[in-house]
Amino acid sequence: MLKAERVNFILQRLQALYPETPVPLDHKDPYTLLIAVLLSAQCTDERVNQVTPALFALADNAGDMAKQEVDTIRQIIRPCGLSPQKSKAIKKLSEILVQDYDGEVPADMAALEMLPGVGHKTASVVMAQAFGVPAFPVDTHIHRLAQRWGLTSGKNVAQTERDLKRLFPQESWNRLHLQIIFYGREFCTARGCDGRVCEICRTCYPNRKHPKKTLKA
CATH class of the missing domain: 1.10.1670.10 (Helix-hairpin-Helix base-excision DNA repair enzymes (C-terminal))
Structure with missing residues (x-):
């Protein structure tokens, strides 16, 4: 061939x-997708979907998440692994979204890649699945x-x-x-x-x- x-x-x-082609990670908007994809690093989608209901019950938007303590986030996401790094990234990126983007996830690859814990692959997933931008x-x-x-x-x-x-x-x-x-x-x-x-x-x-x-x- x-x-x-x-x-x-x-x-x-x-x-x-x-x-x-449904997105395997449960989410309702660009923010919850961003967090779910971040959590999926070195973790199965199934495990992420088990963890995110409790996390999003605590805070499902950047404004509310930015108010949470890192340790509170960490306790919830611990089963996903790498919880010390991921919990800090979730809080910090939420603070940045509030400060710089009115709490919204930017539909911009470069801006996404600048967020803590968000690499090129995570940014690409968000651009593709949240905003429909070819990636x-x-x-x-x-x-x-x-x-x-x-x-x-x-x-x-x-x-x-x-x-x-x-x-x-x-x-x-x-x-x-x-x-x-x-x-x-x-x-x-x-x-x-x-x-x-x-x-x-x-x-x-x-x-x-x-x-x-x-x-x-």
Whole structure:
């Protein structure tokens, strides 16, 4: 299969499997999505969704969250891991939103990336899913699958993001990054597929004899 053929097959197959792409993190607006994505770093979406109801019952907007003590936030989010850093980031970014943005989450990538605890991937998710701005958030799982499918030789997520944006039409980015995540969780897990097991891997590389070694992000 040529790369263009792989791209077309992947687009069509993922669209057939996942015509609907609900955001896995429970949220009601840009602020709650931002906090949920921040909490998801090195934590499962399922665990985040177990924690956020209590957190958002305490405070579901920047103004109320900025008034909370860091230790109070930390006690609630402890199950997500990295709670010392995340609780400080949540309080500080909430204070910044109140001071600089009237309590609203800015629909601006650069402004989001300046917030404490918000990296490029988190900002990309918010831009894509909260504001509908084309973005292609790439985490380590998407990075790994993109290598297995011959879409990138990226040594890091930044290069993989550039490659995927170049290969796929912009109008597909926001749903495609979720479709890849859904497919990876269901069929092409780190332990369940080594580049020779799942349908997409087998279709893209039917003659692959050895496990695909992927570069870590």
